[in-house]
Structures are given as C-alpha cells and as structure tokens.
Amino acid sequence: MRQKRTKSIILVTVASLLAVLFIFPLVWMVFTSFKTLSESLASASLLPREWTLANYASIFSASADSNMVQWTINTAIVTLIGTALVIFVDVLAAYALARLNIPGKKVILGIVVVALTVPGIVTLFPAFYLFKSVDLLDTYAPLILPYSAGTLGVFLIYNFLRSFPKELEEAAYLDGASQWQVLTQVIFPSIKPVVTTLGVVTFLAIYNDFLWPSLVTNSDEMKTLTLGVATLVQGSNFVNPAAMMASTVVATVPALLIFLWANKYFVKGVTNSGIK
Amino acid sequence: MHMSNRSKWFGFIFVVPFLISFLVFWLTPLLYGVWISLHDFRLSVGNNGFIGLKNYVDILTPDTLYYNTFVNALKNTLMFIVLSVPPLVLISLALALLIEHLPKKLKTFFRTVFFLSYSISVTAVSAIYLWLFGANGGFINNLLLKAKMIEAPINWTGDQPYAWLVIVIATVWWTIGFNMLLFVNALDEVDGALYEAADLDGASAWHKFRFITLPEIRNISIFVMITTVIASFNLYGQSLLITRGGPAQSTTSLIMGINTTVFGNNQLGVGSAMALLMGIIMMVITGVQYFASYRSEKEEAPRPLEEKKRFKRAINLGPTNVNQQPAATTDKKEREL
Numbered sequence: 001m002r003q004k005r006t007k008s009i010i011l012v013t014v015a016s017l018l019a020v021l022f023i024f025p026l027v028w029m030v031f032t033s034f035k036t037l038s039e040s041l042a043s044a045s046l047l048p049r050e051w052t053l054a055n056y057a058s059i060f061s062a063s064a065d066s067n068m069v070q071w072t073i074n075t076a077i078v079t080l081i082g083t084a085l086v087i088f089v090d091v092l093a094a095y096a097l098a099r100l101n102i103p104g105k106k107v108i109l110g111i112v113v114v115a116l117t118v119p120g121i122v123t124l125f126p127a128f129y130l131f132k133s134v135d136l137l138d139t140y141a142p143l144i145l146p147y148s149a150g151t152l153g154v155f156l157i158y159n160f161l162r163s164f165p166k167e168l169e170e171a172a173y174l175d176g177a178s179q180w181q182v183l184t185q186v187i188f189p190s191i192k193p194v195v196t197t198l199g200v201v202t203f204l205a206i207y208n209d210f211l212w213p214s215l216v217t218n219s220d221e222m223k224t225l226t227l228g229v230a231t232l233v234q235g236s237n238f239v240n241p242a243a244m245m246a247s248t249v250v251a252t253v254p255a256l257l258i259f260l261w262a263n264k265y266f267v268k269g270v271t272n273s274g275i276k
Numbered sequence: 277m278h279m280s281n282r283s284k285w286f287g288f289i290f291v292v293p294f295l296i297s298f299l300v301f302w303l304t305p306l307l308y309g310v311w312i313s314l315h316d317f318r319l320s321v322g323n324n325g326f327i328g329l330k331n332y333v334d335i336l337t338p339d340t341l342y343y344n345t346f347v348n349a350l351k352n353t354l355m356f357i358v359l360s361v362p363p364l365v366l367i368s369l370a371l372a373l374l375i376e377h378l379p380k381k382l383k384t385f386f387r388t389v390f391f392l393s394y395s396i397s398v399t400a401v402s403a404i405y406l407w408l409f410g411a412n413g414g415f416i417n418n419l420l421l422k423a424k425m426i427e428a429p430i431n432w433t434g435d436q437p438y439a440w441l442v443i444v445i446a447t448v449w450w451t452i453g454f455n456m457l458l459f460v461n462a463l464d465e466v467d468g469a470l471y472e473a474a475d476l477d478g479a480s481a482w483h484k485f486r487f488i489t490l491p492e493i494r495n496i497s498i499f500v501m502i503t504t505v506i507a508s509f510n511l512y513g514q515s516l517l518i519t520r521g522g523p524a525q526s527t528t529s530l531i532m533g534i535n536t537t538v539f540g541n542n543q544l545g546v547g548s549a550m551a552l553l554m555g556i557i558m559m560v561i562t563g564v565q566y567f568a569s570y571r572s573e574k575e576e577a578p579r580p581l582e583e584k585k586r587f588k589r590a591i592n593l594g595p596t597n598v599n600q601q602p603a604a605t606t607d608k609k610e611r612e613l
Contacts, residue, residue, distance in 0.1 A: 008377075008378070008379055011374060011377055011378055012378060012379070012382065014374065015374055015375070015378055015382070015386050018371070018374075018390070019386060019389045019390070022389055022390055022392070022393065022449070023389060023392070025393070025404045025405070025408060025449065026392070026393065026404075028404070028408065028415065029400075029403075029404050032407070032415075040407075040413070041412075041413030042413065042418065043415070043418060044415070044418040044419045044421075044422040088293070089293045089294045089297055090294065092290040092291070092293060092294070093290060093291045093293070093294035093295075095290060096287050096288070096290035096291045097291065100284075100287035100290065101284055101287070102284060102285075102287040102288045102290075102291065103284065103285070103288060104288075108291060108295070111298070115298070115302060117559065117562070118306070118555065118559070119506070119509070119510075119554070119555040119558045119559065120510075121510070121530075121531060121534070121551045121554055121555055121558075122306060122309055122551050122552055122554075122555040123301075123302055123305040123306050123309060124305075124551065125309065125534070125538055125544065125547055125548055125551055126304075126305040126306070126308040126309035126312060126548060127301060127305035129308075129312070129319075129544060130304065130305060130308065145297070145301060146301040148293075148294075148297040148301070149297045149298050149300070149301035149302040151298070154294060179286070179287070204395055207397070208395075208396070208397035208398070210397060210398050210399060210512070210513050211512055211513070211531065226397040226398075226399045226400075227399075229397075229399045229400070229403065230399040230402075230513070230517060233399065233402060233403045233406065233517050234517065241407040241410065241413065241414075244403050244406075244407060245403070245404075245407070247403075248399070248400045248403045248404065251397065251399065251400060252396045252397070252400045255395050255396055255397065256392070256395055256396065258395070259392065259394075259395035260388070260392075263388055263391075
C-alpha cells in the first residue's frame with residue numbers, strides 16, 4: 001500500500017511538471033501581451049514589471065493596419081453559418097443513408113469513405129480557381145460553403161445511427177408519425193451528442209483554418225481572425241512581441257473558451273474518428 | 277419496410293444537399309485539377325492549351341526550376357516527417373500511459389491540460405514560438421543570456437538545425453494532445469482481466485506492457501502513425517510564419533512550394549500537377565504503412581493471451597459500442613489545409 005502511494009505521488013509530480021511545461025507558452029503569451037514593447041524585448045521573467053494595456057489599445061486603434069473588430073465579426077459569421085450548414089447537410093444525408101432505402105445508397109456510402117482517404121491538397125487550388133472564375137473571391141461564399149463538402153460528419157453520424165436501436169422509430173411509425181416527424185422528434189434528440197461533437201470539431205476547424213482563407217481572401221476587410229493575425233505576424237507586429245501576443249490573445253481566447261466549455265464533446269469527437 | 281416507391285425518392289431528397297455540395301466543392305475541383313494539370317494554365321490569363329504530361333515531365337526533369345522547387349520541398353517535408361513523427365507518436369503514448377496510471381480524480385484534469393493547445397490556430401502557435409525563440413529579444417535567449425549559459429544570442433529561427441528544432445517543438449506542443457487522446461481511449465479499452473491474470477503469473481510491468489498493452493493498442497498505434505505522417509506532410513503554417521521557409525529554403529514545405537509555383541510563378545498548371553503528385557505520394561506512403569502493418573500482424577504467431585481475450589469478448593454481450601468504427605483517415609490535423 002505504502003509503495004503504491006509513493007508511486008502515485010511520483011507520477012502526479014511528473015504530470016504536474018509536464019503540465020506546467022505545456023501551459024507555459026499560453027501563460028507567457030498572456031503576460032507578454034501586458035508588457036511594454038521595450039520590456040517584452042528585454043524580459044527574462046514571466047510577469048510584467050510594468051503592466052500596460054497599450055498593446056490592446058494599439059491593435060484595436062483605427063490607425064493600425066489591424067482590423068480586429070471586422071475580423072472578429074467575419075470569424076463569427078463564417079464559423080457560425082459554416083458550422084450550421086455542415087450539421088444540416090450531414091445530419092440529413094447520414095439519416096437517409098442509415099435509415100431510408102434510397103436509390104444509389106451503396107455508391108454514396110462508397111464515395112463518403114473514399115473521399116476521406118484523398119488528401120485535401122489535390123482539391124485546394126482548383127477549388128480556389130473555380131471561385132476566382134465565378135468572381136466570388138473575397139466574399140463570404142468561399143469562406144463558408146466548401147466545408148459542407150467534407151464527408152467526415154456524414155461518416156460519424158451514419159456510424160452512430162447504425163449502432164442506435166431502431167425500435168423507437170418503428171414505434172413512432174406505428175403510431176402514424178410521418179418521416180419528417182420521426183426525423184425531428186425521434187432522431188434529432190437521440191443524435192444530439194454526436195451532432196454536438198461534430199459541431200464543436202467543425203467550429204474549431206473553420207475558426208482555425210489558415211491556408212484556405214489565405215487563398216480566397218484578398219482584402220483586409222474580409223479576413224478571419226486566424227488569417228488577420230497571421231498577416232500581423234508577418235507584417236507590422238513582426239518586430240513587436242508585445243503587440244503580437246495581444247492580437248494572438250484576442251484570436252485565441254474564444255477558441256480556448258469554446259474548447260474548455262465543450263471539452264467533453266471534443267474529446268468524444270476525436271475518439272470517434274479513431275479505430276480499434 | 278415503410279417504403280413505397282414514392283417515399284424512396286422522397287428519402288433521396290435528404291442526401292441532395294450533401295451531394296450538391298460534394299459535387300461542387302469536392303469532385304469538380306478534383307477532376308478540374310487533373311484537367312488543369314494537363315494544360316499550360318496560367319493563374320492570370322487562364323488556359324493556353326493542352327500540353328499532355330508536360331507539366332509532370334517538367335517537374336520530374338532534373339535541374340529545372342520546377343524540379344528544384346518540388347524536390348527541395350519534398351526533401352524538406354520528408355525531413356520534417358522523420359523529425360516530427362517519432363516524438364509525436366512516442367511522447368503521446370508516454371503521456372497516455374502516465375495519465376492512465378494517475379489517480380482517477382486527476383485524469384480528466386491532466387488530459388485537458390495536455391490537449392488544450394490543440395484548440396488554437398497555427399497562427400497563434402507560430403506567433404508564440406516565433407517570439408519564445410526570437411533571435412534578438414526572444415524570451416529563451418533572454419533567459420539563457422541572463423543565466424550566462426550563452427554569450428551571444430542563438431539565431432533559433434534563422435540557423436539550422438535550430439530552425440527545424442523550433443518547428444518540431446512547436447508542432448509537438450500543438451498537436452500531441454490529439455494522439456495522446458487516441459491512446460488514452462485505447463488504453464481504457466484494454467480488458468483489466470488481462471492484467472489481473474498477468475499479475476497472478478507474477479509478470480513484471482515491462483512484460484505486461486510488452487505482451488498485453490502493446491498488442492492490445494496495436495490498431496490504434498497504426499492509426500496514430502498513419503494520421504501523424506499525413507498531418508506532417510501538410511506542414512505549412514509553422515514554417516511559413518516561424519522560419520519563412522528558411523534558412524536558405526531549408527524549411528520550405530511542399531504546400532509552400534506549390535503555393536509559390538501558383539502565385540509566385542503564375543503557374544496554376546504546374547502547381548496542380550505538383551499537388552496531385554503530392555497527393556499520390558501521400559496515398560502511396562499511407563498504403564505502404566497500412567499493408568506493412570497488416571502483413572506483420574499476419575506473420576505473428578497467435579498468442580495465448582489473444583485466445584483468452586477472444587473468449588472474454590465472446591461472452592461479453594454488452595451494448596454495442598458506438599466507438600467501434602472502421603478507419604477514418606481524416607482528423608482535425610488536416611485543418612492545416
């Protein structure tokens with residue numbers, strides 16, 4: 001017993017040290033954003049000697065080349081509509097594939113699985129050029145619509161429904177419910193966990209996407225936070241760690257909060273994408 | 277069952293939104309990309325006519341511009357895979373084993389902490405590591421100078437091998453939580469009775485790990501390995517933002533090279549051919565990994581423990597586990613795309 005206790009104290013200590021190491025870059029980011037420029041360049045300590053909000057004032061000021069407010073609005077629009085669209089499209093498709101006897105079912109299921117194995121890079125530049133051809137670059141359309149072509153969501157919900165007992169639905173049909181009623185009143189409530197998982201995973205994927213938005217966006221006004229901060233990192237903030245960390249904090253905190261709030265679902269989503 | 281012919285087609289309506297989206301944003305770009313790669317296609321003026329496989333020949337002819345771009349980027353990307361995959365797989369397994377042996381109450385806390393950095397963007401990761409490892413005024417250099425461990429600042433992001441070191445550290449910190457989570461889940465699934473039986477036989481911790489844990493998490497290990505290689509193939513943001521592909525283009529990745537060909541050289545045709553070649557290389561390497569691990573499984577002799585486990589499974593008539601799904605080779609790591 002004693003030996004077991006010693007062992008667990010050692011393990012907890014090791015885990016705590018590692019946890020400090022993992023959290024450190026994030027904590028350093030937050031504290032650096034409150035340092036003055038000169039201190040941030042010379043500092044070898046974590047905490048600011050002199051606390052300042054000047055970095056936040058500068059990235060939100062009208063004169064700066066940062067457009068934080070507009071980028072935040074864009075990010076909210078793109079992630080919320082994009083996530084809703086993915087859920088809508090994927091739930092309907094997965095339901096039909098798992099439960100209805102629709103024509104071409106096997107072909108569609110085959111497509112879903114095969115598409116998962118094709119690397120994303122092969123569709124990226126042609127998709128960009130298609131949007132360019134129809135003059136939709138620098139609009140919300142390419143920032144929102146293409147995410148709904150992903151097949152992972154269909155795959156996840158399809159598998160969930162397949163393992164879910166059919167009795168409830170059959171009882172509802174016997175009671176005279178229509179297909180639509182079964183979908184909205186029986187299926188939706190029961191697949192809530194996996195849909196929430198998909199929602200969180202999709203939200204963060206769109207929120208954090210970098211390469212695709214960088215291809216289809218030209219103007220500063222259309223950038224998302226992730227893309228906007230990247231241009232700051234490459235541009236005016238390149239020599240200013242304090243301001244760079246302030247913009248990074250602004251761009252990161254929403255993602256971190258959503259992650260912590262939905263941690264459980266996110267964990268499930270990752271688990272579900274795995275195999276045994 | 278409840279299906280008349282009419283409701284059969286009514287049901288089809290449900291898949292229409294997905295099919296449209298898939299056709300427009302996936303299948304069309306895929307086929308269009310193949311078509312573009314067979315043409316002299318400029319980003320600015322469009323199609324200059326069919327040229328067959330010339331783009332591919334150009335990319336594969338030594339000492340031409342596109343050959344140098346592609347091969348250099350491929351070499352760098354393979355280098356990154358070699359440097360990043362072992363720590364991403366082995367350290368994540370070590371973290372998962374650590375979490376598995378912690379007191380129950382603390383498991384969730386540490387799992388969340390190790391997974392936290394996975395939720396932030398490559399932009400944020402790069403910004404943080406750019407200035408932790410900044411050459412002049414970076415935090416690590418300031419620390420080392422103050423502790424008198426170095427006399428002059430180290431050019432972390434501008435000199436090799438430091439540039440790779442920083443990119444690998446940043447990537448490991450960013451994405452290791454994902455692999456760890458997969459391993460934690462797999463370890464949770466290992467039948468406790470196997471360990472109890474081994475304890476009765478007086479097996480050591482190493483023997484239990486080697487002969488129970490490893491075989492039991494074999495499938496997930498292959499999955500982690502394959503998805504990590506794919507994710508590392510897609511290196512882009514870290515090397516663009518932290519090292520700007522340098523020094524001397526030594527961290528310029530495949531996606532960066534394709535990007536330069538399309539936007540810098542105006543060659544959408546050549547760029548599309550490069551992207552398809554990259555996709556083919558990725559699928560071949562994934563296939564080789566998959567079949568190599570499948571074959572080595574077949575060659576292994578059946579173990580007595582396996583038999584015991586099968587028996588356990590046969591009598592276990594619990595509810596269906598929703599997690600039992602075939603492989604999906606996609607994950608958030610591909611969001612770098």
